[in-house]
Amino acid sequence: AQSVTQLDSHVSVSEGTPVLLRCNYSSSYSPSLFWYVQHPNKGLQLLLKYTSAATLVKGINGFEAEFKKSETSFHLTKPSAHMSDAAEYFCVVSWTGNTGKLIFGQGTTLQVKP
Amino acid sequence: DAGITQSPRYKITETGRQVTLMCHQTWSHSYMFWYRQDLGHGLRLIYYSAAADITDKGEVPDGYVVSRSKTENFPLTLESATRSQTSVYFCASSELSGGGAYNEQFFGPGTRLTVL
Numbered sequence: 001a002q003s004v005t006q007l008d009s010h011v012s013v014s015e016g017t018p019v020l021l022r023c024n025y026s027s028s029y030s031p032s033l034f035w036y037v038q039h040p041n042k043g044l045q046l047l048l049k050y051t052s053a054a055t056l057v058k059g060i061n062g063f064e065a066e067f068k069k070s071e072t073s074f075h076l077t078k079p080s081a082h083m084s085d086a087a088e089y090f091c092v093v094s095w096t097g098n099t100g101k102l103i104f105g106q107g108t109t110l111q112v113k114p
Numbered sequence: 115d116a117g118i119t120q121s122p123r124y125k126i127t128e129t130g131r132q133v134t135l136m137c138h139q140t141w142s143h144s145y146m147f148w149y150r151q152d153l154g155h156g157l158r159l160i161y162y163s164a165a166a167d168i169t170d171k172g173e174v175p176d177g178y179v180v181s182r183s184k185t186e187n188f189p190l191t192l193e194s195a196t197r198s199q200t201s202v203y204f205c206a207s208s209e210l211s212g213g214g215a216y217n218e219q220f221f222g223p224g225t226r227l228t229v230l
Contacts, residue, residue, distance in 0.1 A: 034218065042223065043221040043222055043223045044157075049218060090157070101147075101162060102159075104156035104157040106154060106155065
């Protein structure tokens with residue numbers, strides 16, 4: 001079965017410090033992995049995606065994630081947090097033959113303190 | 115305007131009433147999806163559609179009905195609303211390639227439904 005686990009429900013950082021949001025996945029197939037961001041009272045926006053090309057994926061707003069098959073992880077990082085990064089982040093998995101369905105993690109709330 | 119829209123954005127109803135949430139996309143994407151978002155559960159798939167007149171159940175379909183007579187519209191109906199259906203509902207659309215794995219889904223702004 002396919003699943004996603006976000007290891008932290010809440011992460012708090014100070015502005016200008018690094019961000020690390022952790023995600024582990026389980027998949028019987030070669031997965032595609034996504035990170036989505038949801039700002040308060042908004043819909044979801046794609047940050048980045050891994051689709052079996054380069055294992056280090058760069059996304060919008062300075063975020064990046066590294067696919068590590070041996071660790072079944074896809075952690076999201078950013079070198080320096082900005083106040084506007086405060087939001088809910090979702091790690092998501094899909095796979096070939098899945099007819100486009102996504103499996104969502106439970107989400108990580110990122111708080112950025114001034 | 116191009117994109118994906120949902121209406122209404124906010125809805126309050128009573129237990130037992132029928133409610134329909136609307137979703138409209140302008141990209142002519144083949145696939146459309148309905149999710150509900152609840153605290154501690156992330157997003158859970160209710161129903162999805164691969165094309166007009168083709169729909170299938172997701173993870174939590176009970177109590178919901180969908181239809182898709184036109185590619186661009188995918189309404190979600192709660193036939194007899196219950197308090198447990200109080201949630202935020204998101205519609206999404208996607209095109210398919212690579213066997214379905216690679217394409218991002220584009221999300222609407224959501225409908226916040228309260229069932230009293």
